[in-house]
Amino acid sequence: MSIELIAFSKALIVVPITLLPILNPIAIAPIFLSMTGPLEQAVATRLAKRIAINCFFLLMGALFIGSHVLDFFGISLPIVRVAGGIVVAMAGWRLLNDNGQDKLHSSVEASANTWSKVELRQHSFYPFSFPLTVGPGTIAASITIGTELPTKPIDWLLTGFASALGVLLTTVSIYLCYRYARNLERFLGTVGATVLMRLSAFILLCIGIEIGWTGLSALIEELKLH
Template identity: 50%
Template structure:
């Protein structure tokens, strides 16, 4: 019994420790703010809850069947990084190019009566807030790699999936908590501070997208160069 519990908690810490630095809920909270600045408090709560749920599902799907899906379509992980990096960089560029009126204060948002429907909120919660902003190519790659441990010997074969399920649940809930309370920072900064802060977050998002793209492109270019040198 003790051996089983030790293996379970060891695997759970392994998955949690692998996912948390990449998902980085506190670090992604400012980006969440920059992309939801024109929503009110209730709508941000809905979005934060949806992002937590979608992140949980997306990570589990990546762990359990991600490698099979990529193999079925003939897509490599570097290609996933290139495509995901372009999506993240595009989202960052749109925020950088947006007018200052997009970054409204809470009072300005409440005055606007033309609010999005629940269906629109659900759609936006998945794209782009969950994928590729929160659960991007890096997190998916790690999840797929962790899923390879599901076929281990003995108790590992049963412990790893259960430990992964628990770790992903904890990680997803931490995402919800950080996103749910991110608006407090927006109120403390005020209108001018919010615009400056969210502009910087948009620039960081753009840089993250370029970095993800470059990581994938470097691998593909290296493979192409290696094949060329063999000719």
């Protein structure tokens, strides 16, 4: 096996292996269902597709230009982790303590099924694509992968193409998990889906705290060095 093929395969595998455990779309799927309510299946499918497309461009942007954007604004990765961890933790806390699910479902049922294509794109980005699916931890991980791309043009093109395919595989996984989330709900039943949703919300809260603490720890280490 040639060196180029090994590098291509490694880049292709590294992206999904690194990002999927952080994204964890299987655990987020019950939260997606809870936030969308009783959508018609056709609308839910379009929404899942739109979220996957949004996530693809978010991950691609973080992978290839994320480090340059941070450098331009003078923002460090620890700061991104702290700020993003707060956002994710707040989302998990709201879902964990939300007792108005029926009201939310009724509101979504009354409006979401009649969303136009433009409205669907608008609502699919926040909070579904960001920060619920692609959160700060995922963005930070994507930026880190991007900083490790080779600088030699030919190697960069080869590895970059493989990484882009890895992002595509990752977003296809997101689409499948959201697309068939309702099947999981039917399998679990009402009580099981509610328990899984609350558990997922708690995990989301913990992930947010973990992301924030990782960033805060890095900032504390930087202070010690100074």
